[in-house]
Amino acid sequence: MKLYNTMSKRKEEFVPLEEGKVKMYVCGPTVYNFIHIGNARPMIVFDTVRRYFEYKGYEVNFVSNFTDVDDKIIKKAIEEGVTAEEISKRYIAECKKDMEGMNIKPATKNPLATEEICGMVDMIQTLIEKGYAYEKNGTVYYRTRKFKEYGKLSHKNLDDLQSGGRSLLVTGEDEKEDSLDFVLWKPKKEGEPAWQSPWGEGRPGWHIECSEMSKKYLGEQIDIHAGGEDLVFPHHENEIAQSEAANGKEFAKYWLHNAFLNIDNRKMSKSLGNFFTVREISEKYDLQILRFFMLSAHYRSPLNFSADLMEAAKSGLDRIVTAAENLRFLKENTTRREMSEIEKDAYAKTQEFVDGFEKAMDDDFNTADAIASVFELVKYINTTANASCSAEYLACLLDRLAVLTDVLGIITDKKKEVLDEEIEALIAERQAARKERNFARADEIRDMLLAKGIILEDTREGVKWKRA
Ligand code: AMP
Ligand code: ZN
Secondary structure (H helix, E strand, O other): OEEEEOOOOEEEEOOOOOOOEEEEEEOOOEOOOOOEHHHHHHHHHHHHHHHHHHHOOOEEEEEEOEEOOOHHHHHHHHHHOOOHHHHHHHHHHHHHHHHHHOOOOOOOEOOEHHHOHHHHHHHHHHHHHOOOEEEEOOEEEEOHHHOOOOOOOOOOOHHHHHHHHHHHOOOOOOOOOOOOOEEEEEEOOOOOOOEOOOOOOEEEOHHHHHHHHHHHHHOOOEEEEEEEHHHHHHHHHHHHHHHHHHHOOOOEEEEEEEOOEEEOOEEOOOOOOOOOEHHHHHHHOOHHHHHHHHHOOOOOOOEEEOHHHHHHHHHHHHHHHHHHHHHHHHHHHOOOOOOOHHHHHHHHHOHHHHHHHHHHHHEOOOHHHHHHHHHHHHHHHHHHOOOOOOHHHHHHHHHHHHHHHHHHOOOOOHHHOOOHHHHHHHHHHHHHHHHOOOHHHHHHHHHHHHHOOEEEEEEOOEEEEEEO
């Protein structure tokens, strides 16, 4: 299995640090608004990467943070006259609903930056002790030039950066020893959230958050660190400088970056204002279609969002779902049970589509080609499955299709989306949360079920549910 490593700028064979296991960290969103469909691209892409590793038999420890302390969150809180915490909690809950709709598997852990401040302070202390950081009037800076390999991920040259950096000195950071130095800890400003530290009250810089959370939940060395390509510099470059200086080890073996989702061939971003939120798209399309659209291109190619491409994704997905529904219908209605010798041969032929799928995914997760193999399988199903086939043959075809679509995170059985037992388990969890007066969790579960078309009704006899 080969993956493109931004560090070496080439495709490399994947060799895990520990046999059969993958430790993976994906930089998550800053939560000050609904996520836009650009933010959804890394979520969908790296969830698919995770699913493929699992398909291959790896146990994946998948950690993805929420950046819940940041200037933009504070600004939004001031605008609304509420706390920063209220803003971040609200948009984390909304983001989780969107992720659910896009069938993103829950991470092993979603750490919140604000809950990990102690560890960040410790890491900054270590950097100071080792001479990689220094404090000036309550601000702690990283001494960039001390880290000899700085620039190795983004392939930037320190002197070029220096000449560009001089004019870019941020006000309030003029006490830096060097314009290349970046902030690890910043002092409190009036009205902002702040935590105690040896350098006075303040809050961490963005880069140290990921270095610490990755270390705490995955260890000092990880297999894969991922995010959008805008994070290569400075975010990931700075994470490497921090983690490798503090831990004395190579941080991540493979660095994966998705290209941008554009709109009208321009980068989609909150600052440019040319974005659609996932929620807006969900009013028009099933989010499965958005997922399928994202996977129709290779993750390292720029992808332009357009109504035409979404319509193409919709009809492509329809073809797959219809084939699956057809198989289910035939299976229920056929009178023959066991596979004939001819059917055994016919089924054996489908292995070539699985091989094609794996070959594409083994080549740096080429989902576009993998989808082409799924379409070939669909075509084969449509030409060979009919009312005279055995139930066993039809079930095998269905299973073959489901295994591949599951890697892509595409659900072909709408009815099976939420099983009755899952609903009952979630209702029980909601009751327990209410008992503990954790109403936020209780509401979150109700909304989660609602997003899946399950309506809860609190009655005197207990909770009743129905499908919308
Ligand atoms: P942010 O909330 O801006 O930190 O972004 C969260 C994640 O979304 C990061 O991995 C970004 O690189 C990624 N991202 C933001 N905008 C886009 C876009 N238009 N296309 C693809 N990825 C994006
Ligand atoms: Zn990060």
